[in-house]
């Protein structure tokens with residue numbers, strides 16, 4: 001991104017990168033482990049989605065999508081999009097489906113961090129690439145107002161990554177409550193497994209927020225050292 005290599009960049013980039021790699025390893029490890037543990041009730045991820053809808057009275061469409069861990073809830077058309085790995089009868093599968101249904105509940109109840117996050121999406125989409133561009137241009141041309149505008153534009157990305165944390169953690173909390181209250185997971189070791197799978201996933205969002213924040217701090221440190 002820069003026309004010269006700045007060794008202090010590593011100082012800012014490395015902690016976030018290491019955290020991200022660790023989180024990804026935790027996701028893969030926990031997912032692989034609990035994808036092999038069948039639910040003692042025999043319920044699959046696809047069935048769990050039906051149970052959640054009956055229990056909460058919240059109907060949403062279900063789409064089956066290819067891939068592994070590609071699951072997402074789409075608030076635009078109120079659909080749960082479940083991957084091939086999540087429709088199966090494992091502890092990991094029902095945990096992922098419960099988490100996505102947690103997002104559907106947040107959407108239905110107008111959960112504030114989710115609404116705030118949705119509201120800044122256009123600013124984030126633009127700021128993620130315009131911000132660094134303005135910043136570099138401003139620094140190179142010694143137009144510091146322009147560099148500062150770049151920092152502000154990029155800051156939207158950081159706000160988005162930080163707002164993602166309550167959204168993701170709350171979706172997992174709702175999902176785990178549903179898994180317990182519906183009796184889909186009854187064994188304490190199964191619940192522990194679901195908690196581990198979702199906890200590792202939450203860690204990837206913490207890493208993403210840390211990376212965005214450290215990038216912003218790096219821009220600020222360059223700005224402070226200008227001239």
Ligand SMILES: [Zn+2]
Pocket residue numbers: 099100103168171
């Ligand atoms: Zn999520």
